[in-house]
Amino acid sequence: MATIIKEKQNLTYLQWSHVRSSSGTAGTFLKATSTLDGEKKYYKLSNFDSVKGVIGYECVNEIIVDRLLDIFGVEHLPYELINADIEIEDSIFNTYLCASTDFKKAGESKIALDDYYRTNCEPGESHYDFCVRQGWKNYIDTMIAIDFIILNRDRHGANIEILRNSRAHTLRIAPLFDHGVSLLNSCYTQDDLESFDILADKSCNNFIGSFSCLDNLSLMDPKHKPLRHKLHASDKDIIFGDLHDIISETRIDKTWNMIFERYKIYENL
Incomplete structure (x- = not known):
């Protein structure tokens, strides 16, 4: 089952890149990566507004659907939901974000x-x-x-x-x-x-x-x-x-x- 880390983590070191929404929603989706002990991790935020901060629910949806797919027995990329402080454009925000690892095998x-x-x-x-x-x-x-x-x-x-x-x-x-x-x-x-x-x-x-x-x-x-x-x-x-x-x-x-x-x-x- 998808895990949730509710204890606040300090992820202000992550560097976020802007990916415009392809679905017509307002705001921006932001992504980041990190490598720790040789393992690459991918992070993404819910819909982000430069004035209001994180306004969306996309990351929570990932966890909901992750668990639904577990129930159905469907292979999928597993996600974590993490309570974290992040830094974007010199401002600190607290939010729940998603984290996942790479589903590619070696050589793929x-x-x-x-x-x-x-x-x-x-x-x-x-x-x-x-x-x-x-x-x-x-x-x-x-x-x-x-x-x-x-x-x-x-x-x-x-x-x-x-x-x-x-x-x-x-x-x-x-x-x-x-x-x-x-x-x-x-x-x-x-x-x-x-x-x-x-x-x-x-x-x-x-x-x-x-x-x-x-x-x-x-x-x-x-x-x-x-x-x-x-x-x-x-x-x-x-x-x-x-x-x-x-x-x-x-x-x-x-x-x-x-x-x-x-x-x-x-x-x-």
Whole structure:
């Protein structure tokens, strides 16, 4: 299960680089790296505003989805949620940030799926059919199901990666990663939470299929649903048990209702 470090850490030494949001949200996503005892670690912040500081919930979403994927038995990049002081442009901010390690094995290089598709597809071949031809049907169907359940708005072609080892002649698709722009990440106020339609079919930046996560479910064979395990009401405590002092009860309840109601739609296909 994804771990949460609630004791405040001093990470003011990290150097943050700006990565503009590809999802149309206001503000900036910031990333940093560090190497300790030979291990490289990757850090990222929730949506950052230069005046208000960290305003988003993307890092908490990563933990929620991490735990959801554990329940479903889906391979994914694991994240930590860390309470830390950070420094950006000579100002100190306290926030919860995400940390992860590299999913590449020794000797592997990575390439975004959209770039790999462009150099290896057949004429007129759809993104989905290309992945099926590569032997990744179950992976892609699983991704489509998860992205519908969490309403992932940012599954563009670089958020799916191919890992190659030229010397060993191996090729594999990377574990699922980057689920921050999902769930209720666009809700910053109580009014936003109350008005958000958890079943709405919002336009999403999907490389596979269409911009509709709901329509993309039709790409799967309903007789062979990809999620191996069921989601139960009791799983709410597994996912949110130690988040009560980090996000509001309103956000917890609405996020869970969103996950569970959308899961039931998937199950009833």
